[in-house]
Amino acid sequence: MDEGVLISAPGKVILHGEHAVVHGKVALAVGLNLRTFIKVLHTRDNAVLLNLPSIGSKLTWNVGQLQPLLPSFKGGHEPVSPRSEQLDLLRKFAGFSEGSQDTESQAVLAFLYLYLSICGQWTETELKLINSWAFQGEKVIHGNPSGVDNAVATLGGALQFQAGQITPMKRVPMLQILLTNTRVPRSTKILVAGVKDKLLKYPSIIEPVLSSIHAISQECQRILEASSAALSIDQFKVLEELIDINQHHLNVIGVGHPSLDKLCQVTASHGLHSKLTGAGGGGCAITLLRPDVDHSVVEAVKQQLVDCGYQCWETSIGAPGVTLHSSLSLPEDIINAFSNV
Numbered sequence: 001m002d003e004g005v006l007i008s009a010p011g012k013v014i015l016h017g018e019h020a021v022v023h024g025k026v027a028l029a030v031g032l033n034l035r036t037f038i039k040v041l042h043t044r045d046n047a048v049l050l051n052l053p054s055i056g057s058k059l060t061w062n063v064g065q066l067q068p069l070l071p072s073f074k075g076g077h078e079p080v081s082p083r084s085e086q087l088d089l090l091r092k093f094a095g096f097s098e099g100s101q102d103t104e105s106q107a108v109l110a111f112l113y114l115y116l117s118i119c120g121q122w123t124e125t126e127l128k129l130i131n132s133w134a135f136q137g138e139k140v141i142h143g144n145p146s147g148v149d150n151a152v153a154t155l156g157g158a159l160q161f162q163a164g165q166i167t168p169m170k171r172v173p174m175l176q177i178l179l180t181n182t183r184v185p186r187s188t189k190i191l192v193a194g195v196k197d198k199l200l201k202y203p204s205i206i207e208p209v210l211s212s213i214h215a216i217s218q219e220c221q222r223i224l225e226a227s228s229a230a231l232s233i234d235q236f237k238v239l240e241e242l243i244d245i246n247q248h249h250l251n252v253i254g255v256g257h258p259s260l261d262k263l264c265q266v267t268a269s270h271g272l273h274s275k276l277t278g279a280g281g282g283g284c285a286i287t288l289l290r291p292d293v294d295h296s297v298v299e300a301v302k303q304q305l306v307d308c309g310y311q312c313w314e315t316s317i318g319a320p321g322v323t324l325h326s327s328l329s330l331p332e333d334i335i336n337a338f339s340n341v
């Protein structure tokens with residue numbers, strides 16, 4: 001194997017606007033300083049080896065095995081949406097059962113779809129192309145994504161997103177947050193479909209809720225962009241109120257979960273405010289960490305959340321987008337993590 005390349009992209013959280021964004025409203029999304037790294041190496045033995053340590057998946061295919069699939073995946077520089085017959089073919093090839101939705105099969109399917117569609121096409125590397133292909137990968141996993149996830153993972157920073165239109169925010173103050181994973185699995189596809197059903201069934205009730213979420217995103221953006229340096233405590237208070245209101249709205253549109261209620265109760269008992277981020281129904285939540293909050297309080301909250309069986313990361317928002325690292329500039333722990341891959 002040669003040195004290969006190491007690429008990373010930030011995680012993301014949606015500050016406000018999840019679900020509403022699927023219906024044309026504004027969402028605010030930010031890159032997270034928790035990155036996913038991919039190491040791409042040439043192998044001598046004509047094998048494609050996919051190693052996803054975080055989900056414990058290691059698969060190998062011979063190039064000869066993949067060759068017969070290629071005619072069904074004509075990619076190139078124009079990203080194309082995955083067709084259901086292509087996904088069926090891949091499911092069969094990888095030995096996954098029909099309609100499988102588990103994390104491994106979705107990740108492997110998205111990888112194989114992109115690999116077979118793009119392989120041999122690495123002459124152009126513009127962000128636009130990466131973003132557009134990442135969007136096709138999202139379609140494999142989510143069905144009908146808004147495009148906000150791939151956009152923020154590619155571009156990083158903080159983005160305003162509406163109806164496919166991306167506008168980077170003028171400035172984003174450094175904000176510390178707690179990202180908590182309730183470890184309750186959920187399907188984004190099913191949750192998004194549930195909101196659509198509610199909207200169709202009760203348009204005059206649900207549409208105003210989505211419009212209010214839209215207004216929350218706009219108000220949050222106004223506050224983040226207005227401050228030239230650090231936010232004042234009063235501005236933090238408004239951000240906290242927006243978080244609380246939005247969390248209630250998300251419950252109204254049916255994407256809450258008892259695990260998220262519990263999380264909000266725990267953080268509220270320490271004076272901190274949380275909302276779900278992303279699809280809801282379990283999954284992750286964000287908690288705003290005001291600068292005046294003592295670190296002992298944050299530690300106590302984290303401990304209590306861990307005791308509930310959740311995972312917590314203290315991190316900051318506004319991380320840079322997809323990055324090609326020279327191995328020299330890499331932090332030691334990252335190099336070590338990849339040395340056995």
Ligand code: PMV
Binds near residue numbers: 017142278
């Ligand atoms: O669950 P996540 O983090 O992939 O976010 C989903 C966000 C939604 O607004 C619910 C769907 C979308 O495609 O924007």
